[in-house]
Structures are given as C-alpha cells and as structure tokens.
Amino acid sequence: MNAQVRQRDRVAKAVLYAVLTVGLVVVVGPFVWMALSSLKPEGEIRSVPPTWLPETWTLDNFRDLFSRLDFPLFFFNSAFVAVAVTLGNLLFCSLVGYALAKLRYPGKKVLFLAVLGMLMVPGMVTFVPQFVLVSNMGLTNSYAGLILPFLVGPFGVFLMRQFLQSIPDDLIEAARVDGAGEFRIFARVVLPLCRPALATLGILTFLASWNNFLWPLVVASTEDKYTLPVALALYSIGQNRTDFGLLLAGAVVVVVPVLIVFLLLQRHFMRGIATTGLK
Amino acid sequence: MTSAPVATAPARSVGDSPDRPAGSIRRRQRLRRALTGWAFSAPYTVLFLVFMAVPVVVSLVMSFTDLRSTDLRNPFAVNFVGLDNYTRLFSDDLFLRSSVNTLVFVVIGVPLTIVLALAAATALNSGLLRFRALFRVGFYLPVVTSIVAVAVVWRFLLDPEVGLINNLLRVVGVDGPSWLFDTKLALPSLIVMAAWRNFGFLMVIFLAGLQAIPGELYEAATLDGASRWQQFRNVTLPLLRPTLLFGGVVTGIGYLQFFEEPFVMTQGGPLSSTLSVSYHIYNQFGFGNYGYAAAASYVLFIAIVALSVIQFRFLGDRK
Numbered sequence: 001m002n003a004q005v006r007q008r009d010r011v012a013k014a015v016l017y018a019v020l021t022v023g024l025v026v027v028v029g030p031f032v033w034m035a036l037s038s039l040k041p042e043g044e045i046r047s048v049p050p051t052w053l054p055e056t057w058t059l060d061n062f063r064d065l066f067s068r069l070d071f072p073l074f075f076f077n078s079a080f081v082a083v084a085v086t087l088g089n090l091l092f093c094s095l096v097g098y099a100l101a102k103l104r105y106p107g108k109k110v111l112f113l114a115v116l117g118m119l120m121v122p123g124m125v126t127f128v129p130q131f132v133l134v135s136n137m138g139l140t141n142s143y144a145g146l147i148l149p150f151l152v153g154p155f156g157v158f159l160m161r162q163f164l165q166s167i168p169d170d171l172i173e174a175a176r177v178d179g180a181g182e183f184r185i186f187a188r189v190v191l192p193l194c195r196p197a198l199a200t201l202g203i204l205t206f207l208a209s210w211n212n213f214l215w216p217l218v219v220a221s222t223e224d225k226y227t228l229p230v231a232l233a234l235y236s237i238g239q240n241r242t243d244f245g246l247l248l249a250g251a252v253v254v255v256v257p258v259l260i261v262f263l264l265l266q267r268h269f270m271r272g273i274a275t276t277g278l279k
Numbered sequence: 280m281t282s283a284p285v286a287t288a289p290a291r292s293v294g295d296s297p298d299r300p301a302g303s304i305r306r307r308q309r310l311r312r313a314l315t316g317w318a319f320s321a322p323y324t325v326l327f328l329v330f331m332a333v334p335v336v337v338s339l340v341m342s343f344t345d346l347r348s349t350d351l352r353n354p355f356a357v358n359f360v361g362l363d364n365y366t367r368l369f370s371d372d373l374f375l376r377s378s379v380n381t382l383v384f385v386v387i388g389v390p391l392t393i394v395l396a397l398a399a400a401t402a403l404n405s406g407l408l409r410f411r412a413l414f415r416v417g418f419y420l421p422v423v424t425s426i427v428a429v430a431v432v433w434r435f436l437l438d439p440e441v442g443l444i445n446n447l448l449r450v451v452g453v454d455g456p457s458w459l460f461d462t463k464l465a466l467p468s469l470i471v472m473a474a475w476r477n478f479g480f481l482m483v484i485f486l487a488g489l490q491a492i493p494g495e496l497y498e499a500a501t502l503d504g505a506s507r508w509q510q511f512r513n514v515t516l517p518l519l520r521p522t523l524l525f526g527g528v529v530t531g532i533g534y535l536q537f538f539e540e541p542f543v544m545t546q547g548g549p550l551s552s553t554l555s556v557s558y559h560i561y562n563q564f565g566f567g568n569y570g571y572a573a574a575a576s577y578v579l580f581i582a583i584v585a586l587s588v589i590q591f592r593f594l595g596d597r598k
Contacts, residue, residue, distance in 0.1 A: 016402055023399065024417045027475065031420065033443060034432045046441035049450050096323035105316025111324060118331055122536050122583055124560050124576040128341065128569050129334035132351065152326040182315045211425040213539050214561070229427040233543050236431050244435055251428035262423045266416055269423070270483050 031255070038062070038248040045244045061249035069235070069246075070223060071253060078227040081146045081216075082209040088151035089205045090198055097160025098190055102172060112161070118154040123214065131218060141221045150209060156201050163197035164190070199268045203261065210258060228254045342574035348567030364574035374575060376551050377559040384470055384555065385534045385586070392474045392530050393523065396481030401511070403482075404489040415486070419479035426476070430543035433472050434459065437544075459545050462552040469540045469553055477533070481526045488522030489515070524594040531586045535579065556582075 033052075037045050038061050040054040065071045099105070100112050130149050131140075139145035167190065175185045191198075216227045217234075226234075232250045235243075262269065317324075343359055350356045368374045399418055403411050421429060436443045437458040445455030458468045492515065500510045516523075538557035541547050547554035547562075556579050563572040 016405065020399075020402055020414050024414060027479070028417050028420060030429075030432050030436060031424075033436070034428075037435075045435075050443055050446040092323040092326065095319045099316050099319035103312065103316040103319065105313045105320075108316060108320075111320060114332060115327065118327075118335075120532065120580075120583060120587065121331075121335055122532075122557075122576065122579050124536065124557050125338050125573075125580050126331060126334040127560075127576065128564055128573050129337040130330060131564075132337075132569070133330070133334065135351070148326070149330045152323055152330060154331070157323065182318075186319070207423055211427075213425075213427055218564075229425050232425075232431060233427045233539075236427075236434070236543060237546060244441075247431050248435065251431045254425045254428040258423055258425070259420070262420070263416070266419070269419070270415070 031259075034248050034251055034255070038245065038252045040245065042243070042245045045248070061245040062253075064246050065249045065253065069231070069250075070226075071228075071231070071250070073224060074226050074228045074231045075253065077143075077146075077220075077225060078210055078229075081143065081227060082206050084143070084147045085150045085209040086202050086206045088147070089153060089156045090202055092152055093156030093160045093201060094191065094194060094198065095186070097157055097164050098186055100157070100161045101164035102167075102169070102190075112157075115154045115157045119158070127214070130215075134219065140219055141225050143225070145219045146216055146225070146227070149215065150212070153205070153208075156205065159201050160194070160197055163194060167193050196268070199265070203265055203268055206261070207258060338573045338576060341570050342577050344570045346570040346573075348569060350569075360570070364571050365578070367571065368575055368578060373551060373554065374556070374559055377554045377556045380466060380552070380554055381535060381537070381556045383466060384473070384537055385531055387467075388470045388473050388534045389527060389530050391470065392478050392481060393526055395474055395478040396485055396526065397519075397523070399478065399482045400485035400489055401515070404486060415483070418482055421476040422479045426539040427543055429472070429476055430540055434544050437468060460549055462549050465545055465549060465553045469537075469544065472544075473534065473537065473540060477530065481530065484526055485519065485522060488519050492518045520594060524590060527590050527594060528587050531590065532583050535583050535586065 036052060036054060039057050039059070040051070041056055041058050041060065044051060044055060096111075100108060126149075134140055134145045134149070137145075139148070171189055171193075172185055175189045180188070211229060212227070213229045213233065216225075216230045220226050220230055223231075228250075232247070232254055235250065236247050342364055343361060344357050345360050345363070346357050399414075403414055435441075437445075439445055439455065439457035439460065442455075442458075444458075448455040456464055459465050496514050496518075497510055500514055505513065536557050537555050538561065541553040541555055541558055542561075545553045547558050556575065560572045560575045560579070563575065
C-alpha cells in the first residue's frame with residue numbers, strides 16, 4: 001500500500017518535471033534562438049531546416065548595427081533617461097512616501113487618494129494633454145521632455161508608503177527627542193532603513209523606463225533622441241523590416257543589459273512584486 | 280478595525296479645546312507639522328499635478344471639444360461640441376472594430392494568463408521540488424524584457440516563410456499557416472504571445488499567495504481523505520481568491536490597453552483584425568484629432584473602471 005503510494009508520487013513528480021521543463025523551453029527558447037540567430041549570417045537565419053547553433057559564427061550583424069545605424073547613441077539615450085527617471089523617482093517617492101506614512105498634516109488623505117486613483121488611469125488618457133503640455137513648453141525632442149512626465153509615477157509612492165509604514169515610530173520619535181530636524185531624521189534614520197524598498201523601486205523604475213515605448217516614440221522626433229525600443233520598432237517596421245540579422249542583433253542589445261540586471265538582482269524583483277500583490 | 284475611529288474621535292476633539300496658551304502652542308505645533316508634511320510632499324505633488332492630475336482633467340475637457348493639432352497655435356478656433364466626439368465614436372467602424380478586438384484580447388487573454396500562472400505557481404509550490412529557483416527565474420524572464428524586442432523576435436518566429444515555428448512544422452510535414460497575415464489567426468497569435476510574456480508576473484504573486492496558506496489546512500484535508508484535486512478546489516482556490524482577484528484586475532487593466540504588440544508585429548492588420556483601442560487612439564492622435572482621441576481615451580478609462588468593478592463583484596468577498 002505505502003509502496004504503491006510512493007510509486008505514484010514518484011511518477012507524479014516525473015510528470016511535473018517534464019511539464020515544467022517543456023514550459024521552460026517554450027518560455028526561454030525564443031531568447032536563446034534570438035541570441036544564437038543574431039550570430040548567424042542572414043542566409044542561415046532563413047535556412048530550412050533551421051539550425052540551432054550557428055554553422056558560421058559572425059559578428060557582422062552587430063558591426064552593422066553600430067556602424068550603419070547609430071545604436072551607441074540610442075543606447076546612451078536609453079541609459080541616460082532611465083537613470084534620470086530612476087533617481088527622480090527614488091528621491092520624490094521616498095520623500096512623499098515618508099510624509100504619507102509617518103507625518104500628520106492636512107490634505108494628506110486627498111493626496112494619497114489622488115495618487116491611488118491614478119493607478120487606474122490608462123496612459124492614453126494623459127497622453128494627449130501631456131504631449132500638448134510638453135510641446136507648449138518647447139520640450140519635444142529633448143531629454144527633459146523624455147524624463148519629466150515619468151518622474152512621479154503613482155506606483156513608487158504606493159510602494160514607499162507601504163514599506164515606510166512598517167518602520168517603528170519609536171525610532172523616529174527617539175531621533176526627534178534627540179533634537180534632530182525632520183530632514184536630518186529622514187536622511188539619517190529613515191532612508192538607510194528603506195534600502196530594500198529603494199532597491200526594488202529603483203530596479204522596477206529603471207526597467208519600466210528602459211522598456212518604455214509609446215512616449216519616446218512621439219516625443220523623440222529626430223534620430224539623435226531615439227531610445228533603443230523606439231529605434232528598434234521603427235527599423236523593424238521601416239525599410240529594414242526584412243533584415244532579420246540586424247533586427248535580432250538590435251533586440252539582443254535591448255534585452256541583454258536588462259537580463260544581466262535581472263539575473264543579478266532577481267531577489268529584489270520577486271520580493272517587490274510579491275509585496276505589492278499581497279499588500 | 281471598526282471600533283477604532285469611535286474611540287479616538289472624541290478624544291481628539293476634547294484635546295483640541297484646552298485653555299488659551301496651550302491652545303496657541305498646539306496651533307503653532309499643528310502649523311509646523313503641516314509645513315513639514317508639505318515640505319516633504321511638495322516636490323512630488325507639484326510634478327504630479329502638472330504631469331498627471333491636470334492632464335487627466337484637461338483630457339476630459341478636450342474630449343468635449345473639436346481640438347485639432349493645428350488649433351494649438353490658434354486656441355480661439357476651438358469649439359465646444361458637447362458629446363459629439365462620443366456619439367461619433369460609436370458610429371466609427373474602426374473604433375467599434377478595435378473595441379471588439381480589445382474585448383476579445385481581454386476576455387481570452389486574462390483567463391489564459393491566470394490559468395498558466397496558477398498552474399506554474401502550484402507546480403512550483405508542490406514541495407521538495409529541485410531547481411525551483413531556475414524555473415521561477417526562467418518563467419519570469421519575458422516579463423522584464425522590452426515588449427518591442429519580444430515582438431521583433433516573435434514576428435520572426437511566426438514568419439510564414441522562414442520563421443522557426445513553421446520551419447519546425449515543416450520538419451514534421453505540416454504546412455504552417457501564415458499566422459500574422461491571416462485575419463483569423465493574427466489576434467489569437469498576439470493573445471498567446473501576451474499570455475506567454477505576462478504569466479510569469481502573476482506566477483510570482485500567486486506563489487507568494489500560496490505560501491501564505493497554512494500547511495495545517497492541507498494536513499487536515501488529507502486526514503479527511505481529500506484528494507489532491509479536492510484540496511486544490513476546496514482549500515487552495517478559496518484562500519487564494521483575493522490574490523487571484525488582484526491578478527485578474529491588474530492583468531485586465533494592462534490588456535485593455537494593449538498597443539505595442541500590434542504596433543510592432545502587425546501595424547493593426549491584416550484588415551484591422553489586430554487594431555486595439557489604444558492603437559486607434561494613437562492613430563487619431565497622429566492624424567491630429569486631439570479632441571476625438573481624448574474622447575476615445577475616456578471610453579477606455581470607463582471600460583477599465585467597469586472591468587475592475589465587475590471583477591470585484593464576481594470574485595470579491597461575498598458578505
């Protein structure tokens with residue numbers, strides 16, 4: 001009887017592993033195929049039957065990407081915008097998150113409700129007025145125009161407030177009794193305790209900005225302000241649309257930095273996402 | 280929870296009216312607290328008002344006008360047209376088409392994503408599994424990658440002539456369809472791609488939810504002779520309901536706004552079979568029809584609120 005149960009468990013486990021492995025191949029496979037294909041000459045990418053490993057290894061696609069197209073500049077634009085957006089979010093969201101979690105002042109509830117409500121508003125609603133605003137400020141096709149509207153995401157405030165609420169009041173009260181000013185308390189006592197939340201917010205914001213598409217698509221009107229996804233999308237629907245090797249190399253350049261960041265810091269990802277889900 | 284306000288409310292009002300000197304000190308304290316609070320909140324609030332809150336209101340106002348891109352230099356040419364934009368929307372074939380497409384995307388995509396995520400989470404949570412971290416990271420991978428890059432890769436995978444999928448089908452002797460160029464298959468292809476890309480996010484949330492379910496409940500169910508499936512039905516699902524609800528709402532809000540997938544992969548085609556509402560709005564914006572685009576975006580907004588409410592009704596706590 002017991003042996004039978006154990007036997008059945010073993011079979012169940014084998015089936016489980018098999019299904020999960022197939023799933024893993026389906027999910028990760030396209031990325032592996034992308035990376036390997038970007039190292040093949042154009043003809044081999046289209047060959048039937050398909051090859052997995054390149055028969056001829058080549059860096060031509062990447063060489064084209066960096067010589068024929070201005071990919072180093074797009075890379076810089078993406079990185080610069082993402083860093084600026086991330087730093088801005090960390091600063092502004094932790095400041096207001098602290099106020100919402102730990103300070104008492106009039107208007108606080110309204111502010112929090114407005115920010116929460118914004119989580120439901122689709123990007124398309126603010127899209128047109130934001131564009132009109134940015135073009136009236138003369139900021140289209142500028143870094144400021146790419147960065148400013150993303151400095152204050154509602155999600156960051158929500159995350160920081162949730163986290164800061166778990167910091168004991170006694171710590172802040174003790175610093176206050178010692179005569180520390182409010183900003184000193186924030187910088188010396190509160191911020192160091194927030195490191196895990198700041199890490200999560202920083203990674204998620206950086207990623208969202210790096211992958212952001214619609215806004216840079218309309219704000220960056222000349223090539224010198226393109227970010228990577230914009231450049232890749234426009235090349236993939238423009239005259240290069242059949243240049244498979246070039247586009248796959250472009251996709252690699254967009255994806256690989258993010259994969260490295262993700263693999264190094266995946267703990268923060270998972271924790272951040274799990275906490276926002278469970279509240 | 281419910282008794283707390285009753286207990287504190289009178290205490291505060293009594294404390295607020297003592298004799299004068301104490302009162303003025305208290306008032307000064309309150310002023311200082313307000314100043315401190317707003318000093319911390321002001322930088323965010325100013326930017327939030329300028330780039331978020333005001334645009335939401337402006338968008339609503341715009342939706343009642345005939346504002347076009349050419350009117351920006353000449354604001355006096357703009358007229359209030361009442362509900363014209365909204366009534367026009369519902370006789371606009373492309374808008375109706377895009378609404379149906381978006382609805383299909385949500386109605387099929389959300390359950391598909393949730394089922395995949397729940398299956399993966401349950402499998403990874405079923406005790407003593409080795410390589411759990413590997414599977415979790417792998418399944419999460421597409422979530423962090425740029426949708427544009429993913430769409431580029433998938434367009435090649437699905438290419439009828441040289442794509443990997445049809446190449447593999449050819450190896451086993453099947454002539455694959457021309458996925459993205461087929462009016463019947465293009466939208467389903469995008470839905471499958473979206474589920475593939477997004478289920479990892481829900482999986483992580485569901486995993487956290489599953490781990491919060493006390494193990495004793497399963498032990499008790501086993502002692503009562505409940506099968507694995509019965510345990511899943513009667514213990515896991517009910518306790519996971521808030522988490523599932525959250526997942527459904529978040530995914531629904533995201534899918535109602537799908538845009539990048541058709542933009543990069545099909546340009547809304549063939550024959551508008553993958554045109555989404557967001558894409559239609561984007562096109563109207565491109566044509567310079569700002570008022571009309573704003574009206575369409577508010578219809579989308581209302582749909583998002585409605586979908587969230589419906590999900591809370593059906594899946595939320597029934598008390």
